[in-house]
Amino acid sequence: MDTQTSTIATDSKALDRLITERVDALLDLRLEAKLAALKAARTPSMTIIATKGTLDWAYPPFILSSTAAALGWDVSIFFTFYGLELLKKDLSGLHVSPLGNPAMPMKMPFGPEWFRSLRWNIPNAMQSVIPGFEAFATTMMKKTIKNNGVAPIAELRGLCIEAGVNLIGCQMTVDLFGYKRDDFIPDVKDYVGAATFLPMAKDADVSLFI
């Protein structure tokens, strides 16, 4: 190797190192800016699995979904098992049972303040034998909901639909419980299985099981 070639090789190596250093530094800077821009432009998304079909548990999926939609998020709810009850045309059948539900406050939604603040601890054994106890508790819950300016489920569901929340039914549980598609509101976007839902959940920023 003559002197000239050796100098060129050394220069070239030094140049390579300089280029690499410079590119690394620029890349870090640009990448940060690019990621921030991508994050800002991205629409957040949420997927919910709704599995409960009682009046009390009907609230969380619809409250969170309608609110997320108002924040501009893409939202999908996958209704499975008893959650399918929440897709029925007629929601008046939603009940709440205090039986085996020890955390549920049993308070009267009427009467003077002292009476309303009483907590009625009725033993499960009694709840289970008093005819119409569940219907009574449901009526009381509905009254409490109304007194507090909380929206009825049908209204919240309507707001979700209006805001473009995707309502999806689980085909397997529709068949399992012998529902007919005609039992459900026509706004249900699709009836699918776990394999369709999971990829949606994978890409969502928030994924909840309710």
Next chain:
Amino acid sequence: MNFDKELDARGLSCPLPILKTKKSLNDLTSGQVLKVVATDPGSIKDMQAFANQTGNELLSSSEENKTYVFYMKKK
């Protein structure tokens, strides 16, 4: 403060004040101001969070006798 539209959300609970605010903003054009009156104590934090998320500007929020008044400028 001047405003272009007023929303009475008194007596409504979470999340209705937010949902109705969002709906009312839809009827406004960019730069117009919506006044919201609410009684839900949760709405103070929620209105701010809504503004942060959606890019609409919360110009002011105040409380008087358990009534909350918000001025929101549409993005």
